[in-house]
Amino acid sequence: MGFGAIIIGDEILSGRRQDKHLTKLIELFSERGLKLSWVRYVGDHPSLLTQTLRESFETGDIVFSFGGIGATPDDHTRQCAAAALDLPLVLHPQAEQIIRDKFGDEITDHRLQMGVYPQGSDIIPNPYNQIPGFSIRQHFFVPGFPVMAWPMVAWALDTHYRHLHHAEDYVERAVTVWEAYEGRLIDLMERICVDYPTVTLFSLPSFAEGDRKRSVELGVKGAKDEVAAAMSCLCKTLSERGYHWEDK
Known part of the structure; x- marks a missing residue:
């Protein structure tokens, strides 16, 4: 078992945005005495992303995926994760409640889509704007925005894998x-x-x-x-x- 990362977005591959996640992820791992085994960059192409996730799930590795979990037409990660696992997409009840509490009377079906994950997922708390990410099969799916993603990764490492930390040694x-x-x-x-x-x-x-x-x-x-x-x-x-x- 190793640690991997999938960084998603056409904007990174085209050069419109510079990836900042890899450097920060290495830093977060190093602080805990962990190391990254592999990283893959993938554009916003559903069939390629589905195949990448299918291969990633088969490794048994702990994987952090950045980007594509919103509700706009160019966000495909939630759907591709479900397809890779042959699972249906369902509205997570805890995510639904968090989103409803956040938006109140301004709730819309599009906003609720941000709480739709592959069946059996758990949520990842988002301290920045409360809209959660999700995890399933040791894969942690977080937004592409660093201000949200990095605290969520740190939470996952400290909550689920503290027993693997060995920074002092x-x-x-x-x-x-x-x-x-x-x-x-x-x-x-x-x-x-x-x-x-x-x-x-x-x-x-x-x-x-x-x-x-x-x-x-x-x-x-x-x-x-x-x-x-x-x-x-x-x-x-x-x-x-x-x-x-x-x-x-």
């Missing part, structure tokens, strides 16, 4: 290896992966430009004790091979 460490070629360090990377299978290794090369020297940023992330052991082995081997390195 999850760390990331890296060193910069100067004048190194990534290809000549592959055997060391493979050794770290075999000897310390619970950590995640990463390698980011930088090429010489002007006064900047060639280097490789080499590091691991994971549980604190395992990271410390893996980095000790990595740095010791780098020194034995004659590389100059320094902590990031």
Whole structure:
């Protein structure tokens, strides 16, 4: 089981709007010692969105979906989620009450449509304007507006997945290896992966430009004790091979 994200909207793919959700989602995850496994961008195309959600539901991952849950003609997420699960759309009674309380005598059928979800959904509270999002099968559907979406994601992480948080124990460490070629360090990377299978290794090369020297940023992330052991082995081997390195 991993964490994924689906970011929906033609306006993002066309460049009319810049996506801000991915950076914030990574921040929210990092604060809780979690990490994002994958992200997909999808336009407002019902058949493509339905197929994307069908594939996403099949993964068993915990997924956050941004956008398309309103009641305008270009909002398709609620309908596509239902189609992906072969479920009917129904007006959620708690969502209905929240929407009726908000709009009072100004309630309309179009506004009530914002409370229509795949059958069996739960609501996600919206602290900004009270119109809820919904969740089903470990998928959390929130609006595209950051001011609404981000508190709703934080609520879901803290309410449903607090037992997965490990911010205090999850760390990331890296060193910069100067004048190194990534290809000549592959055997060391493979050794770290075999000897310390619970950590995640990463390698980011930088090429010489002007006064900047060639280097490789080499590091691991994971549980604190395992990271410390893996980095000790990595740095010791780098020194034995004659590389100059320094902590990031």
